[in-house]
Amino acid sequence: MEMEESARKSTWDVNAKETNSAPPFEIAIVIDSREVENKRNELGGDPIRHLSTALSNAGLVVETDDGANHLVYVKIAAPLEVIGRAAEKLRLRKPTNVGLDVVFDWERRDAFSRQPLGDALFSWTERYQCLIAIVNTVTGTGNTSEPLVKKLQDAGVIKEVMPLHQEQQRKWLVEHWAMRWMDFTSQPLDAIYAYFGAKVAIYFAFLGMYTQWLIFPAVLGIILNLTDQGALEPAVPPVYAMIVVVWAVVFLQFWRRRNASLQNNWGMSYESEELQTIKALTKEQQGALLRGAADQEEVYGANVSDYEAKVLGREEWLTRIRTLKNNMIAVTCILCVQLPFELLYAHLNKFAPNDLIKYILTAVYILSIQYLTKVGGQVAIALTKSQQLVNKEAAANSMIYKVFGVYFLQSYIGLFYQAILHKDFSTLRSMLAQRLIVSQLMSNVVENLVPYATYRWAEYKARKAEDQIKRETGENAPDSHVSRMDKEFLTPKYEASIGSDFEDGLFDDFLELAVQFGMVTMFASAYPLVASFALLNNLVEIRSDALKLLVTMRRPAPRQAASIGAWLSIFQNLGVVAIVTNCALLVCLYDDAGRWKIEPGLAAILLLEHLLLLAKFGFSWFVAEEPAWLKARRIKKAYIQDHVSHRLLGILEESSQEEILQAVQNPALA
């Protein structure tokens, strides 16, 4: 135990010491030396040497490694002070020990709170942000002010800038996280946060908590399935469905609490929503927002709200209408193209005269669905781009909703077809079991195997090419082997299957979880065992996703994210949809016993009721609570507050805790 603790300390305290003699190499610039030869004249001198000098001058520690296949790796490390100074220039906001978030100030670094694990001043996300900012701003030796890295990227000399795995920490994580199959749902979240950043850590926190909560419906489902309820038998599906729906609501609500407390533990600030928005804007937009308000005050005096309301109000409604239009296009595409296609397949599959035709049908279906999904993804990306969302996070969310819409139909339409049109509950059950056990478990294996095979293939090609080079140059060395840097470069990136414009590989992982959550909640009344299949799958998923990130993939660039974002709304809406689907399934389940029929008039009224409930939610979304000009004003306020916040530190040091306390306790006239 003590040994383990000391191992943990030596692994995670690497970035803690302020005067670290040898900071670890955290990012690498991959250079193609053949291109260097080709463009030596054009670039004026040796770009590798130029780059190394420029980076060293910026205070970074630089080391150059020769790799296979004419590649050169420029590895970069940064002493703490260099990061600190960069953070100051970037105006990074950080929580202080007094509980206030202020802009970082290197001279007052002791006032800022440290990382939960390893006691470091900066998180990996912050270090990466600073490193990239420094790398992107160094200029060449000439009197040009053009950033050197951008120039070399444009010239094709730099192939990539990539974050590097840290061998010691990776080993610790593999040992204490990825291979700990017997830990079930518990995971070293602080270490995951320290190594991968908030977004990945929050995914695993969600996956762990969801799996833990699944135990309850899973065990209940197994008990209900194994025991004989006798006369109470007909009551089991509705009761179980009710329990699962309530369970889903309670689980998501508790997740939000857990999310809030993780956010707090990891020192992610609360009030920064406005600031994040302003930082996501382009420089022109930022200027327009803030200068706009200043101009107005000159022209309109104190009462600027009329002007702001007019200008921003129009823009606000145009954006809303553009979004509504795009969403309608997306929904129309899904309903008019995808829905008939999926129904056709389900129908033909059910009534195929023999198995051979069924197999052919399925093959055709799988091929065309691959193609259609790709087209759908392209359409979704195009639509999202045409919405002109200024905020990158909002664009990613809009994308997530659209793609999930496509997957929603694709995943569930076959199931509903069996249940509602044909009341074929045994086929429905076997399809559910098959999807959850075979598909999801399989995909866990594939997720790891495909990248591994890709890597082996790339490695093989690289070795082949290297041997070829050696033969050409006449060297008579033995079979070359691939260096560690080469390995890192050859492992595949952690990317989303729909394209890397908005999201990284977490998109696919969340999509899988959401589809599964839908099956657990929406079909609870039809098949109580679904939850136990999901539980089984997720126990494997936790470790296989961990292995994927640690071993088979390149280290992803860290992303700061306070929550699971759009996915939370998707999970919550699946909970609401589950209420309706379970009721519909119950009607179908009992209907074949001939106990009742739905008259058309009553059905119309019920439909009306559900449409109205939908309209209520829709309108609440369409009409934002707060006018855009007010929001802009709030953003401006937050920005001004931020602009002066670092000066508050001195003030806070002057006034002691006692003084603040006294002021609180005597708020009335003294």
Added chain:
Amino acid sequence: MEMEESARKSTWDVNAKETNSAPPFEIAIVIDSREVENKRNELGGDPIRHLSTALSNAGLVVETDDGANHLVYVKIAAPLEVIGRAAEKLRLRKPTNVGLDVVFDWERRDAFSRQPLGDALFSWTERYQCLIAIVNTVTGTGNTSEPLVKKLQDAGVIKEVMPLHQEQQRKWLVEHWAMRWMDFTSQPLDAIYAYFGAKVAIYFAFLGMYTQWLIFPAVLGIILNLTDQGALEPAVPPVYAMIVVVWAVVFLQFWRRRNASLQNNWGMSYESEELQTIKALTKEQQGALLRGAADQEEVYGANVSDYEAKVLGREEWLTRIRTLKNNMIAVTCILCVQLPFELLYAHLNKFAPNDLIKYILTAVYILSIQYLTKVGGQVAIALTKSQQLVNKEAAANSMIYKVFGVYFLQSYIGLFYQAILHKDFSTLRSMLAQRLIVSQLMSNVVENLVPYATYRWAEYKARKAEDQIKRETGENAPDSHVSRMDKEFLTPKYEASIGSDFEDGLFDDFLELAVQFGMVTMFASAYPLVASFALLNNLVEIRSDALKLLVTMRRPAPRQAASIGAWLSIFQNLGVVAIVTNCALLVCLYDDAGRWKIEPGLAAILLLEHLLLLAKFGFSWFVAEEPAWLKARRIKKAYIQDHVSHRLLGILEESSQEEILQAVQNPALA
């Protein structure tokens, strides 16, 4: 037009000038001079003179008026600087011209934004708050530090401290607001805000906007009622109901936007939620919250969250469970006592053999409902108090929900009884028309007549008593008449009918509106004319409520409120309930044509679905998104920020608008 403008200026700019030679008298202390005689020895000297001296010493302008019936009125006015200094000591937060809210600082008063109307530095709410704080803290001439006013109140010498009407402004408002019947829904909201404070102004803003929006369903309802739709006849009720439900959702959403923009125009700050919470706490609780956090940091170092989570987490759940218990008691009382009672009355009334018995029944019902409502109000107050809500606003809201529950059943159960149990739609319609036209219009008259009659009676008594005194003292004066100050004292207070513990007279006005809104939305499918009755009533309501506040009532103490609070949730929930009730009404409406029947099994499933939807909303409420300890931490943060915020002013003056702009446009490394 120009004359009107100058009249407006001279009326509302009274508090604008900084060196106002004669500030208006805004509050009065009512003293019973008989008690003064009785307790002269006990109090040591003449308390009236003591009080006047003490108030003058505090910088206030004091004038004493003799009234009828041994009353003495000490009228108080305050020069601007006295208010300003008091605001500084009270640490009032005010918006500045740069758009930041900071604690008021008299020396830097020019940096703060001014009132929208009259250009004054302080709003009436702020002035009142400062005046009351000064009055409550002045001490006697002796070496005691006991507040003089409290001592005199305890001794029975001071009967009341009341805000005074401002004759000029009141006259302006009567002319330009209360008597402008032809303005329909438009009102001088800024003037209402300046004279009555935010809470009253927001009520009238809501009433005006609601009335304006009512025009659409009212006109549509009249058209549908007057024209003949021929074959489309059966489609009218569902379509109209759908339109009204959607209308309600859209209206409330737009109201929230309007509310936000009014809030901004009136300079009410946004971020102050946490601050309001902390200010509502007792001194002990404030100390515990802030000192607690400080202690924890000593003991637990950086990671205090575990400790906080444990301590505050327990308290949080206990509060929730206490609230849940109380709500369940309230719901049980309503369902087990009120519901059977109301149903019994409706039933007996329907099947009464003759009219005489009906009248007797109704008389008994009205008498007992008066008594039951009073008991219910007492129970609600007791329950709310037992919840130990630290926040006064939260207690008022909790009270509002409970009392509305009682009124909900009382107002609607008879209507549902006719519609659902007896499918008697003609009685339902006549009951709706009767309630909206007779009851609500009548109540508008009564609302004004009762206080007026009360006032006349009090005036008559006072004059009688005065004559008696004169006869006793042997004066031979003519019939005394009542002075202006006497009149103000004799007019009734603006109080809630359920008791003044949590709310003032706005409670009754909002309750009336909510009951009406429920009738408009919930019974839309049964009777399209309801909206037009409501419109008619509200056009009268706006002016009669204005008259009540300006003429027949004492000026209410101003209250700062950012929104219509709990009433908004009630209106929104009525919108959701309306979806269900309209569907139920439609089923009943068509059912008597014998077109369909609901089988018990299907009914059970539908019930289940609605229960689940309810459970979903219920659980979202029960499990708060954010743990209590996190909220406490956020509050602490906000408080610290507030504590140092006034020092930001100097900093903001140093850094010009240009400098801020530049900083925005170059956020990257320079």
